[in-house]
Amino acid sequence: MEQANQEKKLKLYSHWISSCSCRIRIALNLKGLEYQYIPVNLKEGEQFSPEFQKLNPIGYVPVLVDGDIVISDSFAIxxxxxxKYPQHPLLPSDLQKKALNIQAANIVCSSIQPFQNLAAQKYIAEKVGPDEATPWVKHHIEKGFEALEKLLKNHAGRYATGDEVFMADLFLAPQVHAAINRFTVDMAKYPLLARLNEAYSEIPQFQNAMPENQPDTPSTPSTRALFNFKLVD
Incomplete structure (x- = not known):
């Protein structure tokens, strides 16, 4: 019986430090959905294995498997x-607020995160110089954060678009976490995002999804720091 329940459970192919995976971990937690965590070791190149590329040909995490349905890309997931799982809705019914959430999420997933992922950082390190990858990342994070501060200024409440947690918050929380902990971005320049980050720190479903709390998180701080140095996302 236990094996049958495990087979029916959602499966999430994830990596502990991946901000894209973290978004989905938060969504699953908020919706109260049990899932099997399947780690993909990016450091060892498991994302390029034939088995994983059958799930996602571009070789990125996360991937969600729901029975016979396989979905990659965090936005699509x-x-x-x-x-499919409408409990605890994460998009507001108000059309203007829904559009605002999608816009904020898109700034993160199209104008910030792609510039900090493994492929982009390695390309910059190899083609421009090994000391240029982090400044490249910080430039794009800060550009995106400036836009988000302006976009959300007149709409934020306790959370990004009011007093309820919605889509924008799920995309912002991992990105701010990465900015602080991996790229040492000065959040004093972004008071709204810094305040939101404090609010997220009080939500168990957010904190349980954070990189430091995953099954495949390295056990020592020095090993975790090595992942940052190795340009993993």
Missing amino acids: FMYLEE
């Missing part, structure tokens, strides 16, 4: 979860 989020929308799938929102429609």
